[in-house]
Amino acid sequence: MKDSLMKRAGCGVRHEELFAGKGGKMGKRHKIAGTVKKYTVTMAVAGLGISFLLPILILLSGSLADALEWQGRAEALALDTEGYVDWKWIPDYPTLEQYKRLLFYSPAFLKLFWNSVRMAGMILAGQLLVGIPGAWALASFRFKGRGALFTGYVILMLLPFQVTMLSRYLVVRQLGLLDTAGAVTLPAVFSTFPVFLVYRSFRSIPPELPEAARIDGAGEWRIFVRIGIPLARGGILAAMVLDFLESWNMVEEPLAFLKDKSLWPLSLYLPEIGLSQAGFSCAASLVTICMSWFVFRIFSDSLEKGIINSGL
Amino acid sequence: MRKKYGFTWLSKLMFLLPGILGICVFTLIPFLDVLKRSFYTSLSKEFCGLANYRAVLQNQAFRLAAYHTARFAGVCLPLLLVVGLGLALAMDRYPFLEKWKAMYLFPMAMPGASIVLVWKLFFARQGLLNGFLGSRIDFFQGENAFWMLAFIYIWRNLGYTLVLWLAALKAVPGEVLEAARMDGAGNAESFFYITLPCLKGNCFTITVLSLLNVFKVFREAYLISGPYPPAEAYLLQYVFHNWYANLDFDKMAAGAVLSAAVAGSTVLLLKRIWDKGEGKL
Numbered sequence: 001m002k003d004s005l006m007k008r009a010g011c012g013v014r015h016e017e018l019f020a021g022k023g024g025k026m027g028k029r030h031k032i033a034g035t036v037k038k039y040t041v042t043m044a045v046a047g048l049g050i051s052f053l054l055p056i057l058i059l060l061s062g063s064l065a066d067a068l069e070w071q072g073r074a075e076a077l078a079l080d081t082e083g084y085v086d087w088k089w090i091p092d093y094p095t096l097e098q099y100k101r102l103l104f105y106s107p108a109f110l111k112l113f114w115n116s117v118r119m120a121g122m123i124l125a126g127q128l129l130v131g132i133p134g135a136w137a138l139a140s141f142r143f144k145g146r147g148a149l150f151t152g153y154v155i156l157m158l159l160p161f162q163v164t165m166l167s168r169y170l171v172v173r174q175l176g177l178l179d180t181a182g183a184v185t186l187p188a189v190f191s192t193f194p195v196f197l198v199y200r201s202f203r204s205i206p207p208e209l210p211e212a213a214r215i216d217g218a219g220e221w222r223i224f225v226r227i228g229i230p231l232a233r234g235g236i237l238a239a240m241v242l243d244f245l246e247s248w249n250m251v252e253e254p255l256a257f258l259k260d261k262s263l264w265p266l267s268l269y270l271p272e273i274g275l276s277q278a279g280f281s282c283a284a285s286l287v288t289i290c291m292s293w294f295v296f297r298i299f300s301d302s303l304e305k306g307i308i309n310s311g312l
Numbered sequence: 313m314r315k316k317y318g319f320t321w322l323s324k325l326m327f328l329l330p331g332i333l334g335i336c337v338f339t340l341i342p343f344l345d346v347l348k349r350s351f352y353t354s355l356s357k358e359f360c361g362l363a364n365y366r367a368v369l370q371n372q373a374f375r376l377a378a379y380h381t382a383r384f385a386g387v388c389l390p391l392l393l394v395v396g397l398g399l400a401l402a403m404d405r406y407p408f409l410e411k412w413k414a415m416y417l418f419p420m421a422m423p424g425a426s427i428v429l430v431w432k433l434f435f436a437r438q439g440l441l442n443g444f445l446g447s448r449i450d451f452f453q454g455e456n457a458f459w460m461l462a463f464i465y466i467w468r469n470l471g472y473t474l475v476l477w478l479a480a481l482k483a484v485p486g487e488v489l490e491a492a493r494m495d496g497a498g499n500a501e502s503f504f505y506i507t508l509p510c511l512k513g514n515c516f517t518i519t520v521l522s523l524l525n526v527f528k529v530f531r532e533a534y535l536i537s538g539p540y541p542p543a544e545a546y547l548l549q550y551v552f553h554n555w556y557a558n559l560d561f562d563k564m565a566a567g568a569v570l571s572a573a574v575a576g577s578t579v580l581l582l583k584r585i586w587d588k589g590e591g592k593l
Contacts (some may be wrong), residue, residue, distance in 0.1 A: 049415035055430040084443035111539035111546035137327035160527035162552035163571045270425040285426030296421040308479035
């Protein structure tokens with residue numbers, strides 16, 4: 001019954017607009033069915049969206065629980081007992097103990113935090129200097145082999161790190177960069193991902209604009225800086241945000257090329273904390289997420305616009 | 313005049329040159345070295361023809377991993393695209409739902425490492441999900457591990473796909489849809505004959521970007537189950553990591569060349585399909 005109602009409603013809402021004012025029994029039924037459908041869809045979209053946030057709520061609640069509570073949970077997880085992990089969204093004795101320990105008594109955490117910041121900063125700066133002009137060239141200049149070059153960039157972008165791991169290792173060793181931050185940051189600077197993303201934004205600029213500037217005698221760099229960059233600001237910002245999230249997330253590259261743990265980024269520190277210190281781990285994770293969340297919130301509008309640009 | 317033209321040409325080249333040089337130094341030239349190595353034994357450095365390729369293709373672990381990676385991409389990619397399109401259609405229909413978009417985008421911002429603990433708590437045998445269901449399913453083993461990874465992949469990437477689809481949907485000309493409806497086309501008909509063909513041009517980018525993220529799910533897999541995952545979640549990346557750890561550089565070289573060839577032809581194939589449909593990239 002409900003199914004047929006929903007099916008009907010499928011054509012309901014828009015028919016409603018077409019036959020507005022006609023009223024009658026038919027229109028009314030459509031209207032009710034349309035409302036039912038509207039609420040069902042709303043509930044589904046909202047419910048799924050909220051459930052997507054569950055992990056962060058778990059972290060938040062977990063970071064506030066005290067050591068004793070976590071001990072009980074760790075035992076429940078380690079021993080194959082009958083019961084389940086005793087999870088309370090609001091801990092019995094909420095405490096900021098873990099945060100205090102993390103921020104004031106864990107020099108390793110702070111060191112790796114700054115490692116991460118430095119690496120991300122270097123990668124982003126390099127990509128801005130190298131990738132953005134490259135994307136502009138691919139998007140607005142006409143030259144032979146442009147399509148092939150772009151396809152090559154897409155293929156390079158798609159190769160998983162593991163496929164290029166050996167060649168990366170060889171060149172990094174050759175350059176004497178093994179066990180330095182450069183082993184991770186330098187190859188990342190030449191990633192083709194930002195080129196792909198920004199290319200789309202540059203393409204959406206009407207070609208008449210740079211053409212007119214060219215006729216007026218502006219140099220290529222001037223056109224790029226005065227026309228290209230301002231008009232594709234959203235796309236560039238989005239690429240930078242995505243790249244920041246990516247480098248803040250790095251796991252494989254530092255794991256392969258950095259043996260010295262004092263050079264590690266934060267993302268490798270977190271898995272090192274065992275389940276015995278789960279509360280501490282929750283707090284550390286939340287602080288790590290905070291940074292991403294911060295960037296994400298500030299730029300969420302331009303991120304969205306940039307993603308859209310990259311797709312159209 | 314001619315001089316000026318030459319100068320412009322040079323300054324144009326300067327845009328591309330740093331990037332291409334960097335790619336050559338860090339990717340292409342070492343990859344040629346890898347290509348060479350794939351034909352030599354790693355210890356004695358003797359030419360051995362296709363022996364390495366044969367060894368890789370006959371390697372049980374490699375075959376298993378290749379199968380599972382292809383299966384993961386084959387199952388999750390369409391699933392993600394369809395779920396994302398469904399959500400985007402819902403938001404397109406009821407624009408007030410768009411404010412929920414941020415929630416779907418948010419997982420993208422969560423570093424994989426920081427969320428591993430949550431997955432462990434959530435999916436453990438005594439964990440939250442089993443507690444909620446009152447069951448004792450072991451999500452870290454066997455087929456379940458595959459679906460757990462699929463879930464994490466979709467959780468992380470749904471927002472991105474959703475935003476892309478939504479933008480594509482908004483570009484579908486409303487007048488055409490209206491005209492079709494006046495002519496008596498139902499919802500299903502206008503979706504399949506008007507909306508879908510209009511989305512075709514965006515498919516290439518959306519597929520490429522989602523495929524890119526398929527490979528990134530390895531990070532979560534590795535962080536959750538460590539270097540020895542259950543067979544069903546044994547992805548190609550594991551094989552490479554084991555080779556790297558054992559210094560099996562000859563096999564690794566052959567494997568890398570094979571994978572790069574597959575990735576390259578996939579992109580070319582996708583591009584050809586959509587170039588035909590749309591005539592633009």
